[in-house]
Amino acid sequence: MPVPWTAKRAFPSRHCRLASFSSSSSSLSSWTQAIRSAADLGRSRRAVYLYAHMLRSGCRPDPFAAAAALKACARIPSKPLAAAIHGHLQKLGFDSHVYAQTALADVYSKLDGLEAARKIFDGMPVKNVVSWNSILSMRMRAGELEAARRVFDEMPVRDVISWNSIVSGYAKAGDMDSAAELFDCMPERNPASYNGMISGYINRGDMGMAREFFEEMPVRSNVSWIAMISGYTRCGDVASAWDIFDQMEKKDLYAWNSMIAGYAQNGCPREAIQSFNRMRKPDSGVEADEMTFASVISACSQLGNLRFGLWIEEYMRLLGIELDDHLRTALVDLYSKCGGMDRAFELFSGLRRRDLVSYSAIILGCGINGRSNDAIKLFQKMLDEKVSPNAATFVGLLTAYNHAGLVEEGRRCFVSMSKKHKIAPSVDHYAIIVDLLGRSGRLEEAYQLIRKMPMQPHVGVWGALLLASRLHGNIEFGELAARNCFKLKPEESGYYLLLAGLYAEAGKWEKAKRLRKMMEAKGLYKMPGCSWVEPA
DNA sequence: CTAGGGTTAG
Missing domain, CATH: 1.25.40 (Serine Threonine Protein Phosphatase 5, Tetratricopeptide repeat)
Incomplete structure (x- = not known):
């Protein structure tokens, strides 16, 4: 019997099962609950810490507490902690508890590879649909689509998640014929089923088919809308992207970010900033984050106005957004393009790690602003630090030679680009x-x-x-x-x-x-x- | 315990 979508996590099975498992008491379930909520909130270390605390205080953990702690181990990630909990599971006699064993196998499949997980799975006397789904997703993560298909065909029980896994597996591999064939056979579909098909078509650049599935689905999630927005902007169709975005009722942060990024990446910096300004209004219900600003900075850089840079930096300070390397690099590019080389150098030297993109940005800045010697020095420093240049780096470097009128050196650089660095001009x-x-x-x-x-x-x-x-x-x-x-x-x-x-x-x-x-x-x-x- | 979305920069 299909479960309604909204009821996905509405009835955690723990209430009924816990009652039958735990002989005495509410203290047990409150530990479990605390560990679970910590794990679900992504506070993985706290979840493991609580589990250890539970043991120390003499409480006997139930399989569900152990499973939540194992989930947290996978996210930290820490194999030794997982192994420690594995040891406890054996001592506690949970060897044949389906829930605990599935969690164990799942954590091993993420931390220790297929073989360790297989051993656990093979030793399980009883498997439920979640165990099988875990086996399936393990194969999928390993990129073994054929093996995954065999698991799918042979599993004794399947639910909508099993179907979604195999369908999106084919979709991700670009085999939309197989994906569609399975999709048509599904006994039950939820929004994720359609989303898998939609993103599969988008990856192949087929917005027409993606649109058909989008129109056809009975209930659309935010994921569906955002997939369509980014799909359209990825193939340059900002108008259609905006059309979708405009129709979206509750626009979340991801929706705003994908629309703003879409404009910035398609040479529409004014529209990007316009959208950003609309997003800033209190009634939008969202607050800009690092990703928003990365796109906004890119838009400002395309407009080449130094005042935008100062404004955006002030605005980030106001929101308390700290500059990570991504944002710093975006700002280096922005200041480089509007002649603010002092600030560009300041930001560049504050990077935690200088990489290909940041070096390319600052070298181009030097090239544009007539600091050819700095560009050449920075290129050498880049090579010394074992950061490999690419085509964009050479645009900056050649610009520097050009600006300085260094014909011989420029010519040599052009030749070495393909000969020495193996980059086709x-x-x-x-x-x-x-x-x-x-x-x-x-x-x-x-x-x-x-x-x-x-x-x-x-x-x-x-x-x-x-x-x-x-x-x-x-x-x-x-x-x-x-x-x-x-x-x-x-x-x-x-x-x-x-x-x-x-x-x-x-x-x-x-x-x-x-x-x-x-x-x-x-x-x-x-x-x-x-x-x-x-x-x- | 399992599936489905946005990555920012040259």
Whole structure:
């Protein structure tokens, strides 16, 4: 008989069973209750401590107290403590108590691997559905989907959790056909059953199918809504994400965080901050946490305004949110991008551990702000500390060489990137090198590099060559680069203006005139503010 | 005792 969803933990079986087990008394059950509530609240060490205290005070623990203590051991995690409780279980004669033995097997499967857990399971004279579910999830955690399926097929009893486990196992592995086939056979479904299918489709990028299940489910949990929101933002569809978010009745912290992160990650910093401001209103019923601020800081960094940084830091102080390494790194990036290098260095030196991301952020900051020597020093320090650079690190480092006009060094760095560090240059790296070569007057070399690129050059690459041609008055490369820019970004007036300037300086008036006519025809001439440059 | 959601940064 199916249990209604809301009744999930409404009737802990302990009341009836405890009564039959414990010969004397209420003192026993209050110990058990205390241990359980500590374990459920995540206060694992306290739970184990209470269990030890119970033993010391001469109380005989019941199997349920031991099970709660074992659960806490798994979460600490501590194998010796679990082994100690295991010893007691034998002394107390709980060897054949299903509840205690299942808890024991489960803790061993988490702390000591499959074999130790198997031994316990095999020695159990009686297994119930929870024991079987535990075996199933053990196989799942080990990534043994085939073995899990065999367990599922052979288990003598199944409940909705068994079905959910196996369905979400297939869904996580990306085998949605098998997942759907089993889902259709389920004798009973709860929201988690649908959530498993939904996140499976989302992982494969199939929002259409995810949406179908979402629409079709009779009762949606917050998990369902949040999965859909993050699913949509992960594939760049912020509009649909907001649509879902907007319809959500009780928005919890996770919902707000996933919406704000979604905006920040999709280049919508204003919307991210707007949502944050809405979240801050008292009637939202939630308070921003570290994850909220990590996304908000990222949004501020995209806006490149130093005042946002100061505001957000003050706001975090107000809420008593302390800066962990994640937040510090986000702030390093923010201050780097708006010229606040002093504060960026301060935050950087306060990191508990400097990692790839924090080094990359500060190196880029140095690169942008003309502190090339610092960038080079920091890169060396990074290597000394055995932190491996990646493509993003080299964007910062090459930016530094470019800013300093160090052609030889920049070229060497570009080569060592693939040769020594085994990192394939991306189109962005090429753009920086083309800019560096071009600005120094090596237009031919820059052009040859573009021709040798293994990927299609984007407008940044051709734009760099165009700018260099303008600087050095080279009509031939200028026209060639401009043609490609026009093709890639026909609505961008900046490239026309660069070519026009090049013509004018070379005295090619008739060509300049023809270009102006072309711009007028495209309706581009009326834009005086150079839209390709960010206003300060 | 078992299943289902959000990770932040370059």
